Amino acid sequence: MTSTKIPSIKLNSGYYMPVIGYGTFNSFKADEVRDATRVVLELGYRHIDTAWVYQTEEEVGDAITPKIKDGSLKRSDLFLATKLWYTYNRPESVERMCRESLKSLQTDYLDLYLIHWPFAVKEGKERGDEFKTRLPNDDVDFIDTWKAMEELVIKGLVKSIGVSNFNIQQLKRLLAADLRYKPAVNQVEVHPYYTNNELLDYCKQENIVVTAYSPLGRGAADSSDPYQPANVLVDKTIQKIAAKYNKTAAQVILRWGIDRGYTLVPKSVTPARIKQNIELFDFSLTEEEVKTISNLNQDYKCIHQELYRDHPEYPF
Numbered sequence: 001m002t003s004t005k006i007p008s009i010k011l012n013s014g015y016y017m018p019v020i021g022y023g024t025f026n027s028f029k030a031d032e033v034r035d036a037t038r039v040v041l042e043l044g045y046r047h048i049d050t051a052w053v054y055q056t057e058e059e060v061g062d063a064i065t066p067k068i069k070d071g072s073l074k075r076s077d078l079f080l081a082t083k084l085w086y087t088y089n090r091p092e093s094v095e096r097m098c099r100e101s102l103k104s105l106q107t108d109y110l111d112l113y114l115i116h117w118p119f120a121v122k123e124g125k126e127r128g129d130e131f132k133t134r135l136p137n138d139d140v141d142f143i144d145t146w147k148a149m150e151e152l153v154i155k156g157l158v159k160s161i162g163v164s165n166f167n168i169q170q171l172k173r174l175l176a177a178d179l180r181y182k183p184a185v186n187q188v189e190v191h192p193y194y195t196n197n198e199l200l201d202y203c204k205q206e207n208i209v210v211t212a213y214s215p216l217g218r219g220a221a222d223s224s225d226p227y228q229p230a231n232v233l234v235d236k237t238i239q240k241i242a243a244k245y246n247k248t249a250a251q252v253i254l255r256w257g258i259d260r261g262y263t264l265v266p267k268s269v270t271p272a273r274i275k276q277n278i279e280l281f282d283f284s285l286t287e288e289e290v291k292t293i294s295n296l297n298q299d300y301k302c303i304h305q306e307l308y309r310d311h312p313e314y315p316f
């Protein structure tokens with residue numbers, strides 16, 4: 001198997017993050033992520049994006065650990081990112097949850113730990129209750145969660161810390177607090193039907209790297225989902241540009257993200273697509289093509305936490 005070398009981007013923490021990572025959300029079949037992660041590593045991906053809530057950390061760990069043990073991979077070559085779930089935003093839960101993620105990933109440090117959502121709700125009786133019923137708000141300010149995240153860096157459990165799903169006002173409030181470390185990353189939704197320009201510009205100005213989630217607009221992931229945008233992979237404008245470069249629509253969309261200067265974490269459990277999604281470094285788009293794709297914006301978001309829309313810190 002030939003392996004692709006993926007370029008990295010420097011974070012404000014001084015560490016480097018590969019521009020393409022592997023997303024592991026929404027894979028619910030046993031062993032699927034473990035098997036896909038093995039393929040991913042063979043192909044040259046080094047950045048893996050998971051989260052406590054995805055329940056894929058352990059399978060990622062299962063794929064990585066034997067390779068580190070047999071010497072075919074060094075831990076320091078990997079960039080492992082995971083996230084603190086919003087039922088655990090209380091400062092006293094942060095280290096415990098980080099250690100739980102470390103244990104599942106079978107590693108002793110994280111490259112990046114993100115506050116998954118800016119709002120906090122109380123823990124349900126069972127894991128996943130927060131998706132079934134509207135759980136009560138928890139009275140936690142994300143600034144206090146952030147201070148607990150900073151402690152993880154001081155303790156050496158985490159190299160860089162960041163946020164996810166924070167809007168500009170929330171970032172401004174966080175940056176105005178007396179911080180020891182600035183957020184290195186804001187992971188948010190970006191794809192051609194949701195270009196998120198204002199937030200991207202603000203993050204650039206503040207030297208916060210954006211990671212695009214659902215960078216393929218979730219592909220044709222679930223046509224029964226009312227929030228699934230029209231499948232951006234069959235967009236005629238993108239397909240025309242793809243034909244010019246002899247690339248697929250997915251590759252053009254990912255390259256558009258790289259040319260706009262952010263990092264992306266596409267998810268696929270299909271080996272041929274996993275491979276496609278990093279074969280991005282033998283072409284680039286013209287400025288005009290980047291603009292043409294950006295003009296496809298429809299402000300069409302896929303990801304919502306609908307039940308928490310009335311939360312004062314709901315970000316969208």
Ligand SMILES: NC(=O)c1ccc[n+]([C@@H]2O[C@H](COP(=O)([O-])OP(=O)(O)OC[C@H]3O[C@@H](n4cnc5c(N)ncnc54)[C@H](OP(=O)(O)O)[C@@H]3O)[C@@H](O)[C@H]2O)c1
Nearest residue numbers: 023024025213214215216217218219250266267268269270
């Ligand atoms: N921070 C957050 O709140 C948040 C929210 C959502 C997602 N994320 C992160 O972002 C990652 C990616 O987002 P996502 O999973 O929502 O959506 P996505 O990466 O935009 O799309 C995934 C879908 O596209 C398909 N696909 C992937 N590559 C393809 C290709 N080359 N050609 C055609 N179809 C392709 C996949 O199919 P197959 O798998 O069947 O191949 C899957 O159905 C997640 O896995 C997660 O790590 C974070």
